[in-house]
Amino acid sequence: MSAYDIRPGGSLKLKGGVAEGGIVKKKKKKTKSKADSEKNEDREKVKKLLFSEDKSSESPSGSGSNSPAPSGSSSRKTEAEKRFEEAQKRRLAERVAKLASKTHKERVSEFNTYLETLSEHHDIPKVGPG
Numbered sequence: 001m002s003a004y005d006i007r008p009g010g011s012l013k014l015k016g017g018v019a020e021g022g023i024v025k026k027k028k029k030k031t032k033s034k035a036d037s038e039k040n041e042d043r044e045k046v047k048k049l050l051f052s053e054d055k056s057s058e059s060p061s062g063s064g065s066n067s068p069a070p071s072g073s074s075s076r077k078t079e080a081e082k083r084f085e086e087a088q089k090r091r092l093a094e095r096v097a098k099l100a101s102k103t104h105k106e107r108v109s110e111f112n113t114y115l116e117t118l119s120e121h122h123d124i125p126k127v128g129p130g
Helices: 034-058 079-101 104-117
Strands: none
16 A cells, blocks of 8 residues: 555535635736826826816916915925926926927827838748748
8 A cells, every 4th residue: 555545535624614604705906007097197187287276377476365376385495396396397387388289190290200110130030940
């Protein structure tokens, strides 16, 4: 009789089975791609930026005491923080203008022309006979 002749029967016993509250299934997580959430955030920022620019252009520049502050803690911000925020707004406006200037079709055609100009070094080599 060898050591392999004796086999235990039955199914595998796991901890926390049916006796201790049943089988607990993991909850499925909602999958949101990072790109979609970033695009939505960018769109919201752009809307806020454009809306705030429209308001600032309509209001007279001399009435600083009547108009509310654009952000709650603007009086506590340092000069560097103010410059940083202004630079961020400018960069965001430039990015939006750049994205809005071309259609998808134009972007695809531009990418195709770029790929055509690449040397054959970047081509995928053929594999197999022939």
